[in-house]
Amino acid sequence: MSDVSEPIGRVTRCSTQTFSGAVRTSSLGLPAFGACCQAEAEDGRVQVIGVIHDIRIEDDPFARQMATLDDLPAEQLADAQRNRQAPVEFSALTLGYLEAGHFFSGLPPQPPFTLAPVYLMEQEALLKFSRDLSFTRQILNAEGVPGNELLAAVLKHMAAAYPAGERERFLLQAGRTIARFLAGDLPRLETILHTLQPGLS
Amino acid sequence: MSLDLPQLLPQVQQLSQSLSDRQAQQLTLLDEAIHSYEAMTNLPLAELEERVSLAGSRWAGALAPAEGFDRPCAPPDLVAGLIVSGADGSQIYPDRHTAAAFYLVNIAAIRLQHDEPVAPETFTKTDLYFEDEQLHHDSGQPVGNAWVNLQRDVAEMGILSEVCPNVGDRPGLALLDNSLLLWMMLQAHGAGEKSLDRYLKNYLDSMARIRAAGCALAGIIDRPGSHNVLALTQLAMLPCTSLEADGIPPVVFGGLSDRQLFFRLLPVGHRSPCFGLASPLNRDFQAAGQAIHFFYLHTTQGQILRVEVPGWVAESEPLLDRVHAGILREGRTTGGFPYALIRAHELAVVTHAEGRMLEDWIARALAERGLKPEASQKSWTKTLTGASGSLS
Numbered sequence: 019m020s021d022v023s024e025p026i027g028r029v030t031r032c033s034t035q036t037f038s039g040a041v042r043t044s045s046l047g048l049p050a051f052g053a054c055c056q057a058e059a060e061d062g063r064v065q066v067i068g069v070i071h072d073i074r075i076e077d078d079p080f081a082r083q084m085a086t087l088d089d090l091p092a093e094q095l096a097d098a099q100r101n102r103q104a105p106v107e108f109s110a111l112t113l114g115y116l117e118a119g120h121f122f123s124g125l126p127p128q129p130p131f132t133l134a135p136v137y138l139m140e141q142e143a144l145l146k147f148s149r150d151l152s153f154t155r156q157i158l159n160a161e162g163v164p165g166n167e168l169l170a171a172v173l174k175h176m177a178a179a180y181p182a183g184e185r186e187r188f189l190l191q192a193g194r195t196i197a198r199f200l201a202g203d204l205p206r207l208e209t210i211l212h213t214l215q216p217g218l219s
Numbered sequence: 220m221s222l223d224l225p226q227l228l229p230q231v232q233q234l235s236q237s238l239s240d241r242q243a244q245q246l247t248l249l250d251e252a253i254h255s256y257e258a259m260t261n262l263p264l265a266e267l268e269e270r271v272s273l274a275g276s277r278w279a280g281a282l283a284p285a286e287g288f289d290r291p292c293a294p295p296d297l298v299a300g301l302i303v304s305g306a307d308g309s310q311i312y313p314d315r316h317t318a319a320a321f322y323l324v325n326i327a328a329i330r331l332q333h334d335e336p337v338a339p340e341t342f343t344k345t346d347l348y349f350e351d352e353q354l355h356h357d358s359g360q361p362v363g364n365a366w367v368n369l370q371r372d373v374a375e376m377g378i379l380s381e382v383c384p385n386v387g388d389r390p391g392l393a394l395l396d397n398s399l400l401l402w403m404m405l406q407a408h409g410a411g412e413k414s415l416d417r418y419l420k421n422y423l424d425s426m427a428r429i430r431a432a433g434c435a436l437a438g439i440i441d442r443p444g445s446h447n448v449l450a451l452t453q454l455a456m457l458p459c460t461s462l463e464a465d466g467i468p469p470v471v472f473g474g475l476s477d478r479q480l481f482f483r484l485l486p487v488g489h490r491s492p493c494f495g496l497a498s499p500l501n502r503d504f505q506a507a508g509q510a511i512h513f514f515y516l517h518t519t520q521g522q523i524l525r526v527e528v529p530g531w532v533a534e535s536e537p538l539l540d541r542v543h544a545g546i547l548r549e550g551r552t553t554g555g556f557p558y559a560l561i562r563a564h565e566l567a568v569v570t571h572a573e574g575r576m577l578e579d580w581i582a583r584a585l586a587e588r589g590l591k592p593e594a595s596q597k598s599w600t601k602t603l604t605g606a607s608g609s610l611s
Contacts, residue, residue, distance in 0.1 A: 083553075090552060091333065091548075091551075091552065092336040093331045093332055093334065093335055093336070093339060094331075094552060094558055095336065096335075096336050096337055096338045096339070097331065097339045100338035101338050101341055102562070102565075
């Protein structure tokens with residue numbers, strides 16, 4: 019798993035339901051789609067938990083001009099990719115929060131602070147948060163996110179935090195939970211379970 | 220919108236008509252200038268030098284090129300593994316309408332290795348000036364924009380001298396987006412001679428460090444407007460007797476620039492001969508072994524750059540070739556202007572938004588200490604009328 023002791027970025031804008039952050043690319047690499055992250059709120063009493071659903075790198079006229087060249091010199095390519103790249107922006111869907119040592123699914127009382135550091139969730143925290151699978155309904159109902167793919171990605175990410183012998187059990191349990199929520203939408207259920215399938219084999 | 224369009228539009232039409240008329244005249248003049256330049260290149264160098272000598276201390280144009288006019292100036296081979304450093308600077312000028320008196324100089328540099336997939340190193344130096352002795356000359360006069368520009372130009376050469384030496388045994392090229400002559404010294408009115416001398420010494424010391432590091436050094440001027448070579452061309456047309464009797468007449472190729480001349484004369488990728496420069500300011504540089512020379516370069520994208528180099532580059536064929544080939548390589552992907560300088564500018568530039576942000580920080584810092592930050596009445600009313608983002 020990624021090094022979670024270093025922040026992946028800082029919050030740039032936020033609401034109760036989502037928060038976004040910016041990060042310069044580094045040796046840590048880009049944060050992954052479906053990874054769970056957390057940022058502090060309420061003077062540090064609460065950690066807001068989110069799942070990364072969008073990673074964006076904006077271009078600019080200079081980058082577009084360079085992109086059209088057939089033989090871009092190696093040093094200019096490296097400069098564009100590592101120095102010059104505008105901050106990578108990621109967006110996270112709020113799933114829950116940690117308060118007084120307890121994890122809760124659902125929307126937090128307040129969003130994170132502006133410029134609060136955003137960390138990937140540690141393995142132990144992922145295991146505890148994933149015990150309550152009601153966050154899956156939030157992802158299924160969220161607007162403006164690729165819900166099916168996001169749900170499959172976050173579940174696979176969480177499964178990887180479990181010991182090898184327990185991953186399949188976790189995914190099966192998650193599948194049953196999703197089946198209850200999507201009882202009236204079997205095509206969507208089938209799509210999600212199909213995407214989860216490689217995680218089960 | 221405050222521009223009066225009925226007043227302005229006819230003037231815009233007059234502008235375009237005037238430019239059109241001027242262009243037609245210049246085409247005729249340019250043919251004459253080319254003919255005269257070619258005649259000059261056939262003069263013995265000694266004869267050309269004699270004319271310059273007769274013009275005496277009044278002469279401020281180009282000097283005859285030591286390499287002569289015969290040496291081919293086609294694009295040389297690029298030396299392998301070139302390390303290019305570029306520097307640029309930006310500033311916030313002093314403004315008596317802000318809450319606190321200050322000015323800022325922001326310098327940036329980039330160092331990249333040709334053909335290596337290694338991210339270039341970048342360097343930034345930001346200095347805020349706010350002490351009384353920084354805001355006023357010894358005479359008590361407040362410092363003006365020209366003084367800030369002078370500090371910026373000296374700091375650019377300074378950071379270049381710090382960045383470029385770490386090239387190991389690989390050939391280095393240091394570039395500035397500027398003339399190498401410190402022209403701002405001539406405009407920094409109110410500054411005492413001691414202060415000016417100190418800045419000039421710092422600048423020349425930086426150039427000496429770059430030389431000691433084995434780097435070539437060049438200043439790049441895009442879209443140059445000078446006519447030093449045209450002036451020399453005219454001088455070459457005059458009989459020596461008239462020079463002695465009547466002095467130096469105004470340039471007859473009025474309105475033309477060297478850029479136009481060499482755009483017609485130079486094939487793409489070629490450079491002009493490297494001329495000396497008889498500027499009074501260059502005498503200080505010459506005394507320090509840094510006399511500035513220049514040539515024009517037709518870049519691969521059809522632009523003419525004026526490239527200034529110190530004498531120790533002009534007199535060294537390998538260094539001069541390194542400058543020539545290095546600039547062409549740097550401009551290959553960017554329309555002709557060196558990539559290192561484009562990036563140095565991008566790293567250095569201070570935007571209006573950043574300037575306003577700095578003013579906010581200062582106001583907040585003052586308030587935390589119980590000081591009441593107040594902009595001037597004029598500044599405050601501009602925020603009401605929306606004119607605070609104006610060009611003046």
